[in-house]
Amino acid sequence: MKPADVDEFFRRLCEANPEPRTELDAPNAYTFLVSVVLSAQTTDKGVNKATAPLYKKVKTPEQMLELGEEGLKDYIRAIGFYNVKAKSVMKLSQALVNNFGGEVPQTQKELMSLPGVGRKSANVVLNQCFGQAVIAVDRHVLRVANRTGLGLAESPEEVEEQLMKIIPAKWRRHAHHWLVLHGRYVCTAKKPNCPDCIVNDLCAYKFKTK
Secondary structure (H helix, E strand, C coil): CCHHHHHHHHHHHHHHCCCCCCCCCCCCHHHHHHHHHHCCCCCHHHHHHHHHHHHHHCCCHHHHHHHCHHHHHHHHCCCCCHHHHHHHHHHHHHHHHHHHCCCCCCCHHHHHCCCCCCHHHHHHHHHHHHCCCCCCCCHHHHHHHHHHCCCCCCCHHHHHHHHHHHCCHHHHHHHHHHHHHHHHHCCCCCCCCHHHCCCHHHCCCCCCCC
């Protein structure tokens, strides 16, 4: 995609949704990090339903450790892989207490040192909680990037690198959210809604629906 088209692509997404927000509900950076870990292979709505009562009681890693793994499981049993995720949440909570004074770190390297936190999750937290202009590449972003021609690679890391190079600085703060929401509600996996897509004419996808 040409630089002018990339700029127009994000200008339109911005015009339609100037302040995109995550669909995960969490009261602070720690609980948001927990929700991100819990959201793997689970819908944001499912995570929100499980964590709404949890976050009335737990807002810090210390409180999570006091609740305990079995106590956490009681809240998140409806979430896929809840046993594994409960272990990860307890481990990352302990690591936060031991290594960061109970505070969520603000660098990718430090976040990725936490159990259960990969590059994508780290970037989501940095972007959403600390306003850093990083791009987290999940399945939606990967699909939209490859379909439209914004990025062309199978690896999330490669697509992230490509997007950071071509997306103008003024759009990077919200680029992740725009692409996620576009992939979730318009450029869907099975049948993209090309007729109602506001960037249809800029998109390089060869199999557009009518």
